[in-house]
Amino acid sequence: MPLSANNPDRKSWLHVDKNSDFPIQNIPFGVFLTRDDIITIGTRIGDTAIDLGALHQLGYFDGIPLTDDIFLQDTLNDFIADGRKTWRAVRNRIAHIFDADNDTLKNNKSHKEIVLFRLDEIEMQLPVQIGDYTDFYSSKEHATNVANILGNTNNDLLANWLHIPVAYHGRSSSIVPSGINIHRPQGQTLPFGATEPVFGPSKSVDFELEMAFITTVANDLGEPIPVNEAEEYIFGLVLFNDWSARDIQKWEYIPLGPFLAKNFASSMSPWIVTLDALEPYRVESPKPIKPQLPYLQYKGKKSYDINLEVAIQPQGAKETVVCKSNFKHMYWNMSQQLAHHTVNGCPVNSGDLMGSGTVSGPTPESFGSMLELTWKGEKPIKMKDGTERKFINDNDTVIMRGYCEKDGTRIGFGEIITKLLPVYVKK
Amino acid sequence: MPLSANNPDRKSWLHVDKNSDFPIQNIPFGVFLTRDDIITIGTRIGDTAIDLGALHQLGYFDGIPLTDDIFLQDTLNDFIADGRKTWRAVRNRIAHIFDADNDTLKNNKSHKEIVLFRLDEIEMQLPVQIGDYTDFYSSKEHATNVANILGNTNNDLLANWLHIPVAYHGRSSSIVPSGINIHRPQGQTLPFGATEPVFGPSKSVDFELEMAFITTVANDLGEPIPVNEAEEYIFGLVLFNDWSARDIQKWEYIPLGPFLAKNFASSMSPWIVTLDALEPYRVESPKPIKPQLPYLQYKGKKSYDINLEVAIQPQGAKETVVCKSNFKHMYWNMSQQLAHHTVNGCPVNSGDLMGSGTVSGPTPESFGSMLELTWKGEKPIKMKDGTERKFINDNDTVIMRGYCEKDGTRIGFGEIITKLLPVYVKK
Numbered sequence: 001m002p003l004s005a006n007n008p009d010r011k012s013w014l015h016v017d018k019n020s021d022f023p024i025q026n027i028p029f030g031v032f033l034t035r036d037d038i039i040t041i042g043t044r045i046g047d048t049a050i051d052l053g054a055l056h057q058l059g060y061f062d063g064i065p066l067t068d069d070i071f072l073q074d075t076l077n078d079f080i081a082d083g084r085k086t087w088r089a090v091r092n093r094i095a096h097i098f099d100a101d102n103d104t105l106k107n108n109k110s111h112k113e114i115v116l117f118r119l120d121e122i123e124m125q126l127p128v129q130i131g132d133y134t135d136f137y138s139s140k141e142h143a144t145n146v147a148n149i150l151g152n153t154n155n156d157l158l159a160n161w162l163h164i165p166v167a168y169h170g171r172s173s174s175i176v177p178s179g180i181n182i183h184r185p186q187g188q189t190l191p192f193g194a195t196e197p198v199f200g201p202s203k204s205v206d207f208e209l210e211m212a213f214i215t216t217v218a219n220d221l222g223e224p225i226p227v228n229e230a231e232e233y234i235f236g237l238v239l240f241n242d243w244s245a246r247d248i249q250k251w252e253y254i255p256l257g258p259f260l261a262k263n264f265a266s267s268m269s270p271w272i273v274t275l276d277a278l279e280p281y282r283v284e285s286p287k288p289i290k291p292q293l294p295y296l297q298y299k300g301k302k303s304y305d306i307n308l309e310v311a312i313q314p315q316g317a318k319e320t321v322v323c324k325s326n327f328k329h330m331y332w333n334m335s336q337q338l339a340h341h342t343v344n345g346c347p348v349n350s351g352d353l354m355g356s357g358t359v360s361g362p363t364p365e366s367f368g369s370m371l372e373l374t375w376k377g378e379k380p381i382k383m384k385d386g387t388e389r390k391f392i393n394d395n396d397t398v399i400m401r402g403y404c405e406k407d408g409t410r411i412g413f414g415e416i417i418t419k420l421l422p423v424y425v426k427k
Numbered sequence: 428m429p430l431s432a433n434n435p436d437r438k439s440w441l442h443v444d445k446n447s448d449f450p451i452q453n454i455p456f457g458v459f460l461t462r463d464d465i466i467t468i469g470t471r472i473g474d475t476a477i478d479l480g481a482l483h484q485l486g487y488f489d490g491i492p493l494t495d496d497i498f499l500q501d502t503l504n505d506f507i508a509d510g511r512k513t514w515r516a517v518r519n520r521i522a523h524i525f526d527a528d529n530d531t532l533k534n535n536k537s538h539k540e541i542v543l544f545r546l547d548e549i550e551m552q553l554p555v556q557i558g559d560y561t562d563f564y565s566s567k568e569h570a571t572n573v574a575n576i577l578g579n580t581n582n583d584l585l586a587n588w589l590h591i592p593v594a595y596h597g598r599s600s601s602i603v604p605s606g607i608n609i610h611r612p613q614g615q616t617l618p619f620g621a622t623e624p625v626f627g628p629s630k631s632v633d634f635e636l637e638m639a640f641i642t643t644v645a646n647d648l649g650e651p652i653p654v655n656e657a658e659e660y661i662f663g664l665v666l667f668n669d670w671s672a673r674d675i676q677k678w679e680y681i682p683l684g685p686f687l688a689k690n691f692a693s694s695m696s697p698w699i700v701t702l703d704a705l706e707p708y709r710v711e712s713p714k715p716i717k718p719q720l721p722y723l724q725y726k727g728k729k730s731y732d733i734n735l736e737v738a739i740q741p742q743g744a745k746e747t748v749v750c751k752s753n754f755k756h757m758y759w760n761m762s763q764q765l766a767h768h769t770v771n772g773c774p775v776n777s778g779d780l781m782g783s784g785t786v787s788g789p790t791p792e793s794f795g796s797m798l799e800l801t802w803k804g805e806k807p808i809k810m811k812d813g814t815e816r817k818f819i820n821d822n823d824t825v826i827m828r829g830y831c832e833k834d835g836t837r838i839g840f841g842e843i844i845t846k847l848l849p850v851y852v853k854k
Contacts, residue, residue, distance in 0.1 A: 185771035222610035222851035257684025344612035424649035
């Protein structure tokens, strides 16, 4: 099926700013609450949100095999489970409906009143019910930096890292969309030089700049997904902030990995950008440093050129960009991650979320966490308002952004905006 | 509300064998497929399965505030979300309906035909949609044995173990009920003395004898659950087999914990025994060896005296019991686990599952895994059929059982029966 929705020459009859993340070539999917308090599945062109449930009821998807209520749901899971052929047909149809040369909806005022929303009339929700959340650790630069900073592993990559797309299971219940504020976690830490732990607010709350992909139903219990088929099961990507409490992590993580240091919150961007929309931005992955086992050997370009940045905005002040990185730096790509995750027969479902791990690049300004950017707090970052940051302060807002750009077309992810509130106090 | 369902003197008009795990004092909850291919929520007395959806439609729960379809669902999540007051009212009512002195249903032949099933007429399902699965590591004997066997930590408990109920996140998607067979996983391992990993079937597939508890909706993002309130949010318990591939685990687990070594499968018993039914079997937890931080300090008896055993049945042969343990040995109890899990504000939902970690007791026959029982394969176990086992062979069936017994009343969990099939071959 041709990806007509990607036609770079297409214009929409909806207004799109030149620097918008959401031209008609993007067509992401999300879930929002409307001014009428109805939850629906939607897309976005420019700064206009589009109610796909209403469009479907009005007959605009006629001819595509879809159940009547497929968009009248509070998550995308069922739509994603319909598979790639359906996603493509719907995305192509949306491009057609909003094409500057098509005036069917454009000239139907009453339909437009039902279907179109300004962004201030809607409230974005978590787009999927996340069954399982896995977080990889796939940036060589990040893994090397962490080894150096912790200083407990000969300051180098661990022995398995160049063979395994290392990952751990995270907590789905604390994943929230952009706009939901979170609280500084409390927990056990071991103060420097102490032998007994203390309890209190974490003193080193950090972000981790990540991308995450959302899967469809992929395999039965026991069945591996071959690396070159893996992308068939990837619906799309979001920006992801894997919040971390470094002091809690340091005391708890041996031998079973991070737990309370991570599961107090993770934040994601609410619009899922399809893998199809990212097709023009494919690039080669980094060359393997060591031979990889056959089940991890892939053909073609499996990485994506996605510019990423992180800003910190202190309360009442302007933001300071503290990190600029790119998703293309990841040593292990998504196809390898999914092949590895299922090589033992682990089943993957619609709505599962897989984080990339911190996206650190080769240069110091491209490191994807404060742990690395400030080298464990030794080199604080100067903010525009004159203050300094080693980690994230109470009432700081952390903003993540990401976009692809090529030949004048920009496909973006929007933002994750999250404020870190002080420790929770029961009302 | 009195726990009248626990009255030890009550008899049922349904037949119950003397050694049954399911006397009228148990009344567990599960989900099954009936002879008419209908999924319903049910309970069990003796060897009779009871369709609660049908009972509710016939008016037997009148007066208890329940939605019409609360039992006509394919998971218990909504019923569990209704909270403890509702669980108790329903359990007490079931005890009343099936009491030997109550002949309303007993004498209604047409109702009985709709409501009652022989066990061979039903197929047990996974009782909950598991949102998040957490596995603890709460047996001191197990943690000590593992430290000794791995020999990489001064042969002793790690520094944090006596302060933290250590846990990691597991994979929900591969949790299956008793009766579902699983496949031997493939993966990367590092052969002894080698520097490069190889790929192939795991050579050391192991069980881990655990209990797991199922929660109800407990807290908002950011809000901790106090240790002495934790049991309010525990619906009930099941037997749990945390299948493990030791050779895969050894190569992959540093630094982020077990991943493919565990997520190929976990098995659970299908009937959830309520915490209320276990009330008579409360016992003191082991005394703390080191002082515990205030958020982990509890009052009263928070452990449960539950006898556990594991048997291995080779293909076509009789089973051999290889382990006898008890849940009361766990150093960290469920209240401490839930308080710890939420102290950083991590939200807990209806249907979340929390494994205890391997239940190893103080004596060699009470160790809850082959890793410990055979001391990493150095001391193979003799089977009744003359063969030996270091780990689990292809086509072996692993059976776990558990029950409480006191003053002539036995409350049991039934069994987990799982056959380990050879490596998956695509049909």
